[in-house]
Amino acid sequence: MASSSSLSDSYQATLERIVFQVEKVMVGKRPIIEKLLVALLAGGHVLLEDVPGVGKTMLIRALSRTIDCGFKRIQCTPDLLPSDLSGVSVYNQRTMEFEFRRGPLFSSIVLADELNRTSARTQAALLEAMEEKRVTVDGETYALPEPFFILATQNPIDFEGTYTLPEAQLDRFLLKLRLGYPEPREEVEMLGRMEQESPLSHIRAVVLQEEFARLQKEARAVHVDETIKQYIVQLTTSTRQHADVVLGASPRASIALMRAAQAEAFRCGRGYVIPDDVKSLCVPVLAHRLLLQPSAMMGGRGAESIVSSIVAAMPVPVRRHAAG
Template identity: 65%
Template sequence: MAQGRGVPLPFDRPQQFVERIIHHVEKAIVGKRDSIETAVIAFLCGGHLLLEDVPGVGKTMLVRALAQTVGASFKRIQCTPDLLPSDVTGVSVYNQQTGQFEYRPGPVMANVLLADEMNRASPKTQSALLEAMEEKQVTVDGETYRLPEPFMLLATQNPVEHEGTYPLPEAQLDRFLLKIRLGYPEERHEVEMLGRLQERSPLAGVKAVLLREEWARLQLETRLVHIDDTLKQYIVRLTSATRTHPDIALGASPRASYALMRTAQAKAFCSGRAYVVPDDVKSMAVSTIAHRLVLQPEARYTGKSAESVMAHLLAAVPVPAAQAAAGGSL
């Protein structure tokens, strides 16, 4: 049985579960293993995931495939400007027989919630998800209802068509653990995709490989991955550097430091290690932090992006010397 900080862990070979999830998702999404692994890292951390890319590259397909690999409840919201907060959180309905109001749950009452084209929902509706994302609960007519455990929001948005959209505010972006882009597939992968689509729906081959209880246990096990204090200091130096960089108007919050620690732990976990190395932190820094940054107007005008500034900081901030790992392979 795997060990972490002397605590017995529930799976003998936990990375086999991770590999099985990735394998099944790859039946629906061709040639995007790195993006799939990043999405699985969000699953392991129990964090929320934002997928931003042009239409037709498989954002919704990836989310649905991930949800199907876990035997948990799944709900989908198609965000539009006329979507109301109650369409997300649910409503209280008066029952004439009992003479009392009864709560009718909305789609947010699920383990996995897909908010498709989230930036098309109005700010009022977007804000209805803030409490759910941070506190894992919703408040309807003064009553608070806990969300199922685990709970995860996967949202998509289109960065090209801005007509009729409402950009997500910084407070909401900061609540997304990771942001990824799929990009266009290579020609050989696109040809393979056409062959699969000719025969059947790509989701037909995706099966549930993990029970909800096993998903929760994997999340717990990920938290047990050891991270040395020197790496925690490295994480804080990275986020602190964003707060003083001349090209950045709004730097990363302490929530970003915590998020980077968690994603680095999950990266190590996916690699079959019970400890974090500097490369785990560096590989997750851009997708964990860049979407939380607000650039100065001058930096945007010169063609800089949050990702390029973050890459510059990764090259500038010294990496700590390797420390003896606590534990070993999972």
């Protein structure tokens, strides 16, 4: 029987191979790739916001190819209907019965491209799928596959033809990330990789769907000390009491931060969470959940800087040995 340390080494090697495969496509974006992987391990959804052309869609397509499971891409447009996502019931004249034809949501990984270009009605149709991992059509409820992730992209809200995502939907995303422009040397390397053919064709699947589900269960088993839980709650509570914040992080955000910290610890090969796991994920987990005062926005104070200042001011708990 393999020891727990050898199993941990095996899991780490698998996760490293996933990152290596994605890096064939995305140059210089390892921290973002690792955070995406953390979100998948935690069973959460991810929102990538950035200007067009920086590789948001390619990053998600590359990551999806490393897991041998179903993948669908939804191009969000103003005329997209909820039934275009979940599916429709069609009358079969031969059997004289209605048959449910499943939509693209019935895939393990769903890329919702340019999510904020579709209407609020269609955006709302994703809420049940994101939170409960099921969809309801014509009174019938259908379970979605396990694991199930929505990886969405959006353009900045000041771009033409975009809609603001409602707070309830933003709260369902575990992480919100930004890619940013590559460094000049990284962009030159990217041109070299794209010169002949798309590097996506060289990406190979690393894990099966069932194997990744097992990795998720192992990540959920990572120990979280009571002092770490108190630290997480102190951070989220501080967002609710901040003078620049109208709506702070919800209890769902506290759970999300704990789950993400567990996944980060697991990715690093540890069986317990340390404060640095929490600190490294506070901004991508919490910032997009805050609703700021108009005076803060007019003064140029953003949610990310507010969360960063809260983290910097919060005393870090003394590390204790993990149980067991």
